[in-house]
Amino acid sequence: MIKVSSNIKLELIRKSHAKELFALTDSNRKYLRKWLPWVDGNVSVNETMAFIIRSIRQNKRNDGFNCAVLYKGKISGVIGLTEISRFNNRTEIGYWLGEEFTGKGIMTKSCKALADYCFKKLKVNRIIIRCEVNNKKSRMIPERLGFFKQGILKHDGIRNGRYLNLVQYSVYKNEWK
Template structure:
């Protein structure tokens, strides 16, 4: 198992099958909070759903097609972050993330995104990273805005979640922009 240290109390690591119960409980405890903006809580109905997700992400990791990591703080699983895909041909990826409500405000997502940005540009030699967030999800949108991503557009009615259509803002960051900071 590999880990990326993000501060003295926190790290990122590839999720393992034995993490499925912790992952499920975190999602279940935050179902309404996360489900306001993301679809996966409505599809995570039992521990086996979390196990299947972890198995899929480990296969994607092995193929270098994208993967999800657990965000750990004081040895507690507090959220997840990952590359939705890794497009080697076009040299780009998209980062997604979520955090349990009780762990917000500690800078964990910002620090985690920085780790994935550096990894994408340094290890995978990608040229561009995208982040998408629901237009009304100000907390999620604040991350790419703070890190220098450029707003590239808005996709109308991108997703249908909890009985409403959500627009999505797409942010982009090029390697040259990140390195010039």
């Protein structure tokens, strides 16, 4: 568990989160599907449970993990490390929030706390965040936190059969404040 503030906590995702996490996804389907490729395939609590089981296994392999972002005790979204490359000593952060939890700084603060954890506890040398070029709200998070824009990755992702252009942000341990 990572305590971000008096109202925000990051809890390693576990099976008992499945029902609440699916309910949040289901009630934000229209909002999330604009940016997240997995939303349309997440049609029941079974898919949320399968995601949680994959995350638990990933964590056991030391290859990344996901956390429920708790705001005042309720699940507001997810933040995680999509991979940890020990060979290159770097990791990548991904995140989403239910629409009703946006506009409060929850994700910027959570991302800062997770980045601190990555540098201090996991001792990685570099953290990457990749956002769709036109996902302004997502891009603001690394920009607020002082990540550096490294460039545009053309056709680096795919959603609903369309290739996506992503902007890559990164910060190195010796740049992190």
